[in-house]
Amino acid sequence: MAGVAQESGRGPSPGQEGPAGLRRSLPTGRQVLQRLLSLREGSIIVVTIVAAVYFAINTSTFLTGANFKTLLPYFAPLAILGAGEVFVMILGEIDLSIGAMYMFAPIVFYKLDTAGLGLVPSVILALVVCTAVGAINGAFVSILGVSSFVTTLGMLFTFEGLSLIISHGTPVATPGAQVHQTTAQVHHIVNGHDIVLPEKINHIGTFAKIFGGGVYSELIWAVVIVILLQVVLTFTRWGLYTVAIGSNKIGAAEAGVKVRLVTIRNFVLCAVLAGLVGIFEAVRSQTIQPDPSGPNKILLLAIAAAVIGGTLLAGGSGTVVGALIGALFLGILEDGLILQGVNANYLLFYTGIAIVVAMTANVYVGRARRGHSSG
Amino acid sequence: MADAGTAPVPSAPAPASDDVLRVEHIAKRFGPVTALQDVSLHLKKGEVLGLLGDNGAGKSTLIKIISGFQKPDSGRMFLDGQPYEPKSVDDARAKGIDTVYQDLALIDELSVYHNMFLRRERVLRPVPLLNNREMKREARRALDSIGINIPRIDVAVARLSGGQRQAIAVARTVNSASDIILLDEPLAAMGVKEGAQILDLVARLKEEGNVSIIMILHNYVQVFEACDRVNMIQEGRIALDKPTSETSVEEITNIVVDEYRRAREEEHANNAHGEHEPPSAEPPQQS
Numbered sequence: 001m002a003g004v005a006q007e008s009g010r011g012p013s014p015g016q017e018g019p020a021g022l023r024r025s026l027p028t029g030r031q032v033l034q035r036l037l038s039l040r041e042g043s044i045i046v047v048t049i050v051a052a053v054y055f056a057i058n059t060s061t062f063l064t065g066a067n068f069k070t071l072l073p074y075f076a077p078l079a080i081l082g083a084g085e086v087f088v089m090i091l092g093e094i095d096l097s098i099g100a101m102y103m104f105a106p107i108v109f110y111k112l113d114t115a116g117l118g119l120v121p122s123v124i125l126a127l128v129v130c131t132a133v134g135a136i137n138g139a140f141v142s143i144l145g146v147s148s149f150v151t152t153l154g155m156l157f158t159f160e161g162l163s164l165i166i167s168h169g170t171p172v173a174t175p176g177a178q179v180h181q182t183t184a185q186v187h188h189i190v191n192g193h194d195i196v197l198p199e200k201i202n203h204i205g206t207f208a209k210i211f212g213g214g215v216y217s218e219l220i221w222a223v224v225i226v227i228l229l230q231v232v233l234t235f236t237r238w239g240l241y242t243v244a245i246g247s248n249k250i251g252a253a254e255a256g257v258k259v260r261l262v263t264i265r266n267f268v269l270c271a272v273l274a275g276l277v278g279i280f281e282a283v284r285s286q287t288i289q290p291d292p293s294g295p296n297k298i299l300l301l302a303i304a305a306a307v308i309g310g311t312l313l314a315g316g317s318g319t320v321v322g323a324l325i326g327a328l329f330l331g332i333l334e335d336g337l338i339l340q341g342v343n344a345n346y347l348l349f350y351t352g353i354a355i356v357v358a359m360t361a362n363v364y365v366g367r368a369r370r371g372h373s374s375g
Numbered sequence: 376m377a378d379a380g381t382a383p384v385p386s387a388p389a390p391a392s393d394d395v396l397r398v399e400h401i402a403k404r405f406g407p408v409t410a411l412q413d414v415s416l417h418l419k420k421g422e423v424l425g426l427l428g429d430n431g432a433g434k435s436t437l438i439k440i441i442s443g444f445q446k447p448d449s450g451r452m453f454l455d456g457q458p459y460e461p462k463s464v465d466d467a468r469a470k471g472i473d474t475v476y477q478d479l480a481l482i483d484e485l486s487v488y489h490n491m492f493l494r495r496e497r498v499l500r501p502v503p504l505l506n507n508r509e510m511k512r513e514a515r516r517a518l519d520s521i522g523i524n525i526p527r528i529d530v531a532v533a534r535l536s537g538g539q540r541q542a543i544a545v546a547r548t549v550n551s552a553s554d555i556i557l558l559d560e561p562l563a564a565m566g567v568k569e570g571a572q573i574l575d576l577v578a579r580l581k582e583e584g585n586v587s588i589i590m591i592l593h594n595y596v597q598v599f600e601a602c603d604r605v606n607m608i609q610e611g612r613i614a615l616d617k618p619t620s621e622t623s624v625e626e627i628t629n630i631v632v633d634e635y636r637r638a639r640e641e642e643h644a645n646n647a648h649g650e651h652e653p654p655s656a657e658p659p660q661q662s
Contacts, residue, residue: 235504247484254480256464256494316484
């Protein structure tokens with residue numbers, strides 16, 4: 001392992017000055033790759049580019065604007081959910097209840113809006129409910145010492161169950177996402193052919209455009225949230241303490257870091273982002289579906305995005321940008337496989353293999369980056 | 376159980392005007408285990424007090440109580456004559472008491488300078504982003520002034536040797552401009568040269584006379600080299616309190632050996648009478 005560390009550690013080791021100097025003037029492809037791999041998100045960047053190039057070559061429609069739009073709903077929600085999950089996972093914890101928040105928040109939003117509170121206040125109050133659930137998660141984990149897996153698994157079932165109870169299991173139209181339709185000549189790209197058809201097109205309100213209904217709405221939210229949280233993680237005390245707790249909880253406490261406060265705060269962040277994404281998706285699809293199967297899948301995909309992006313389940317290390325790239329990778333994979341005409345039954349299979357491969361690469365790269373001294 | 380009469384247990388130290396810290400009758404139990412029975416000690420301004428005692432004697436527990444990490448079950452503490460009840464490590468630090476723990480409290484994944492400034496981060500205004508440049512500069516200056524050579528301060532501390540890690544933990548505390556510094560085995564995991572650097576640093580701090588230091592040490596020779604006074608903890612009590620100039624390695628060693636013999640005889644006697652005394656209490660060792 002020491003040999004591995006020496007090979008791909010940053011900067012030349014002093015013992016190799018001569019040959020390293022010669023090679024530095026002409027960096028080989030291998031060196032560039034090593035430099036990239038020494039980044040925390042390095043392996044997944046490489047894998048994502050490889051996947052994108054593969055699908056660009058093998059399908060005629062992958063590199064089109066229309067396909068980019070179909071790609072967005074795959075990865076933008078995952079990127080936001082993954083960003084929240086990263087903050088919890090760096091602590092060395094996990095939040096499974098994001099699936100429940102994703103399902104519960106739109107229903108609370110619907111109930112409050114039908115009670116006459118108005119769209120935006122209803123969104124805010126729905127997120128306040130998510131804040132409370134996140135705080136309960138954090139309190140159970142950091143004050144009572146219950147494992148986060150168990151706590152949030154319980155919360156997942158509890159709030160998915162509560163969602164079904166409150167909604168009576170009946171789908172409803174999302175408030176504020178109503179469309180009014182006009183007829184126009186619309187271009188469609190079907191199997192690469194440009195077809196013009198007279199068709200009813202949907203006009204959506206400002207609320208819906210902002211909260212997930214606009215084509216780029218979720219993408220903009222995702223990019224802004226990811227950048228903001230990456231800055232928080234790298235350049236603020238909050239981020240520093242998050243890493244500190246995940247790396248050495250006792251040491252952080254001895255240094256005076258308020259472990260409980262930071263833990264609760266991160267669980268709240270994760271829950272609120274999950275609720276927000278749930279509302280986005282409800283607005284985008286115009287219906288609130290009280291069905292736990294979708295939330296359960298997206299919950300696991302969000303964790304997969306974070307893990308693929310280089311966040312360690314053991315805590316202490318991870319990046320928000322990595323989760324975004326992980327989400328992008330999962331999106332490209334699913335979209336590309338569909339474009340290639342892969343049988344839908346194979347999608348999950350390939351996704352699973354991709355996760356295992358990316359994870360294995362992370363373990364290898366993680367060891368190389370940290371060097372020999374930590375086991 | 377140990378009879379207090381056999382060892383000369385000093386009662387609460389007489390109040391002296393130059394005591395910066397007084398600890399009176401501190402007791403601490405962890406469930407059935409008594410870590411500290413009744414500890415009283417005092418620390419003068421500018422003094423270096425060496426704390427000795429076998430493993431499990433309660434030294435680390437005492438340090439953790441003074442540093443605000445744990446609360447005593449009973450007893451009082453005074454800082455500059457004022458009642459001192461730290462609510463947290465932060466609170467103790469705000470009152471001028473800082474600690475290097477035995478487990479160093481270093482964060483492997485963070486860089487050297489982030490570790491040195493943990494909970495004392497420099498931030499920019501008005502947006503509270505970390506001022507990494509300033510922290511790097513100050514960390515470098517602090518390490519240089521101590522004379523500790525850390526080639527790169529932007530690497531994660533996981534990559535450093537045990538001695539370097541120890542040095543960073545010590546430097547972090549020294550750099551905090553505290554009035555009282557608690558060092559829990561600052562020379563553990565250190566090479567001879569690195570250990571000498573830390574002792575030099577302690578000597579320099581003593582010369583400057585601004586800080587008072589309590590230092591847990593295992594090596595008796597180092598105690599006599601670095602400390603003004605020595606306190607020996609045994610079974611949760613102070614068994615000896617003397618200036619290093621008035622005692623010797625032999626005396627301290629004898630106390631330990633006597634205690635060991637006495638404990639063994641006691642145990643023997645108890646066994647002979649068929650009375651099963653619970654084994655002498657050992658507080659949990661923080662790893």
